[in-house]
Amino acid sequence: MRINVVGSGYVGTTLASSLAALGHEVTAIDIDEEVVATINDGRAPIHEPGLDDLVAEHAGDRLRATTEYDAVADADVTFLAIQTPSREDGSIDTGALAAAARSTGEALAGGTERHLVVVKSTVVPPALADVRDALATGLGEPLATADGDGRVAFGTNPEFLREGSAVDDFRAPDKLVFGTDVSWAGDLLDEVYAPITADHDAAVIHTDPETGMMIKYANNAFLAAKVSLINDLANACKEFGIDAYEVADAIGLDGRIGERFLRSGLGWGGSCFPKDTNALIAAAEAAGYEPAMLNAAVEVNDRQPERLLDLLADHVALDGARIAVLGLAFKPGTDDVRNSRALPVIEGLHERGAEVVAYDPVAMDNMRAVAPDVTYADSAAAALDGADGALLVTDWDEFAALDGEFDAMADPVVIDGRRGVEARDGIVYEGLTW
Numbered sequence: 001m002r003i004n005v006v007g008s009g010y011v012g013t014t015l016a017s018s019l020a021a022l023g024h025e026v027t028a029i030d031i032d033e034e035v036v037a038t039i040n041d042g043r044a045p046i047h048e049p050g051l052d053d054l055v056a057e058h059a060g061d062r063l064r065a066t067t068e069y070d071a072v073a074d075a076d077v078t079f080l081a082i083q084t085p086s087r088e089d090g091s092i093d094t095g096a097l098a099a100a101a102r103s104t105g106e107a108l109a110g111g112t113e114r115h116l117v118v119v120k121s122t123v124v125p126p127a128l129a130d131v132r133d134a135l136a137t138g139l140g141e142p143l144a145t146a147d148g149d150g151r152v153a154f155g156t157n158p159e160f161l162r163e164g165s166a167v168d169d170f171r172a173p174d175k176l177v178f179g180t181d182v183s184w185a186g187d188l189l190d191e192v193y194a195p196i197t198a199d200h201d202a203a204v205i206h207t208d209p210e211t212g213m214m215i216k217y218a219n220n221a222f223l224a225a226k227v228s229l230i231n232d233l234a235n236a237c238k239e240f241g242i243d244a245y246e247v248a249d250a251i252g253l254d255g256r257i258g259e260r261f262l263r264s265g266l267g268w269g270g271s272c273f274p275k276d277t278n279a280l281i282a283a284a285e286a287a288g289y290e291p292a293m294l295n296a297a298v299e300v301n302d303r304q305p306e307r308l309l310d311l312l313a314d315h316v317a318l319d320g321a322r323i324a325v326l327g328l329a330f331k332p333g334t335d336d337v338r339n340s341r342a343l344p345v346i347e348g349l350h351e352r353g354a355e356v357v358a359y360d361p362v363a364m365d366n367m368r369a370v371a372p373d374v375t376y377a378d379s380a381a382a383a384l385d386g387a388d389g390a391l392l393v394t395d396w397d398e399f400a401a402l403d404g405e406f407d408a409m410a411d412p413v414v415i416d417g418r419r420g421v422e423a424r425d426g427i428v429y430e431g432l433t434w
């Protein structure tokens with residue numbers, strides 16, 4: 001099939017190169033010339049394991065990138081994978097996505113072939129109307145309806161991949177959600193994903209566009225709330241002198257609870273959980289419902305960085321101290337620092353008068369752009385050298401292998417926010433929740 005992917009960020013590049021790998025002819029469209037040039041050069045514009053290889057394999061062949069929307073009409077399906085950032089009040093800003101939908105509509109205007117436009121971005125159900133309207137405005141004609149009228153159909157196909165394992169997640173999803181009211185559009189989505197469903201056991205859910213998106217929000221809300229619940233319990237465990245990881249391992253054996261997403265510590269960051277939870281809260285409140293559990297999940301999450309700093313302050317006088325921050329990415333395996341827990345940790349250290357020396361294997365360039373007032377070290381060893389204390393913020397594997405490097409600290413105090421390093425002789429070691 002011929003497929004367009006509009007937006008070449010974390011989701012768009014994974015989608016475009018993975019669809020090319022499945023045998024489709026893919027055009028990636030992005031307004032950022034550098035992003036487009038990078039893909040056409042055979043490289044991924046972002047760090048994601050396996051993505052460079054995938055882009056290198058297919059760029060110039062079944063995958064090409066462009067800044068021009070002219071290519072849109074040559075395809076059967078267009079996916080919109082555009083950012084939907086949070087506004088101040090937590091609601092999502094659909095401006096960039098609506099602009100892309102409108103440009104897509106304009107490129108399809110006056111055509112004769114059927115075409116499906118699919119929202120891959122995460123959009124709260126009530127805000128989907130903005131995107132639908134922008135597409136119809138650009139197109140200049142009504143969108144296809146359930147009873148068969150109309151040439152250009154609208155749909156949603158939320159994405160459940162995780163950063164750090166995006167390529168593998170895309171190839172082996174546990175479910176595929178196709179949200180459209182138009183039956184031929186649902187058939188097209190079946191066709192797009194046929195190479196995956198042919199040899200992988202994924203549940204395929206056909207539903208309407210709004211329910212499709214609600215499944216996405218409910219999925220993320222459930223996982224974020226699960227982490228907040230274990231953090232709430234783990235904070236109590238810490239006060240009782242109990243190891244929350246031992247408790248989590250035991251309750252995870254109950255199949256109704258499940259062992260995953262029970263790692264307590266600094267809490268959730270990233271481009272999705274904070275944004276999506278806040279957007280769902282804002283949309284529910286706008287509709288007249290106060291979601292108490294979701295509000296509590298955010299509140300517990302917001303507390304964890306401050307608790308980490310309080311623990312450090314129990315051992316180190318922070319004013320004027322030099323503190324090593326190990327890990328800046330919001331989780332291992334990615335260079336993404338959006339809403340990373342490292343941000344409130346660094347801000348809190350500065351507020352308490354500390355100097356911050358930070359190290360991350362891949363996320364330092366991204367963090368430097370948003371936190372220029374930090375000293376960036378070339379290695380974990382360099383960050384630890386002479387430090388008065390260290391905070392483990394991201395559980396990269398290379399930190400677990402640290403050993404003698406801690407001996408170079410002026411004051412060997414290590415506070416671990418992720419259970420990412422072992423306690424060892426000669427250092428004062430404390431876990432946030434154990």
Ligand SMILES: NC(=O)c1ccc[n+]([C@@H]2O[C@H](COP(=O)([O-])OP(=O)(O)OC[C@H]3O[C@@H](n4cnc5c(N)ncnc54)[C@H](O)[C@@H]3O)[C@@H](O)[C@H]2O)c1
Nearest residue numbers: 007008009010011030031032081082083084100121122159
């Ligand atoms: N990052 C994830 O792990 C993830 C997972 C699932 C869903 N999502 C959702 O997918 C969406 C995209 O997220 P992302 O992390 O890939 O965003 P991103 O910021 O990495 O990428 C967005 C891309 O869209 C481009 N763009 C912006 N306006 C454009 C326009 N008018 N025309 C063409 N291109 C344009 C930008 O230049 C950028 O390259 C969001 O709604 C997000 O919530 C993200």
Ligand SMILES: O=c1ccn([C@@H]2O[C@H](COP(=O)(O)OP(=O)(O)O[C@H]3O[C@H](CO)[C@@H](O)[C@H](O)[C@H]3O)[C@@H](O)[C@H]2O)c(=O)[nH]1
Nearest residue numbers: 159160161162163227261262263267268269270272330331
């Ligand atoms: O037991 C756990 C599991 C996760 N986290 C934290 O939770 C955040 C999110 O982790 P994860 O879900 O692995 O990463 P994302 O790449 O943000 O993926 C989530 O967000 C994506 C965007 O919506 C969805 O597609 C994925 O299904 C969903 O898992 C990170 O800060 C983790 O450190 C914990 O603190 N404890």
